[in-house]
Amino acid sequence: DQQVKQNSPSLSVQEGRISILNCDYTNSMFDYFLWYKKYPAEGPTFLISISSIKDKNEDGRFTVFLNKSAKHLSLHIVPSQPGDSAVYFCAARPNFGNEKLTFGTGTRLTIIP
């Protein structure tokens, strides 16, 4: 069962516009959420995170929104830049025990110059 879902395998956005990547989860025990960025042949790089006690976290061009009642989170990138082209993974973990991450299947973001 896919506990973390990223339903859009790919997304293309014009440079300078906003990129919105979506993620849904089913496990109500998840209460810490992370976004990772991955280039080909490299490991995932941490981007931004949010705890379930918040509904928004912002870091520069990146903002993550969390809607706990809908079990939905989104990553906004504005303005989008060509270097943002990568695969983005949403990940979640419960706030106890082993802190292991459950990942979605990723969304490939392409920024069009």
Added chain:
Amino acid sequence: DTGVSQDPRHKITKRGQNVTFRCDPISEHNRLYWYRQTLGQGPEFLTYFQNEAQLEKSRLLSDRFSAERPKGSFSTLEIQRTEQGDSAMYLCASILLVNTEAFFGQGTRLTVV
């Protein structure tokens, strides 16, 4: 470079051979995780260590797989009698404290021919 280091970056092996991968976490991090990523999927949890103790193993980790973390420093992941289905990117990650993000290495890409 003080990040998570994995060796080798690439490994091609014949079916039935044994392979061993190494991970050197960030030095002060006490938790170390192994994940596996196959094409089109997000990373999937395999196992993790708290210092030298292996505390959890995923059902994905068959008895052909073994992981160690002697002295709570570097870790090794060995796959015996490799099969074509073992072909994947093997990722190592480390965490210093609970509720912080996991830092990933660049991964070892295994190809079983």
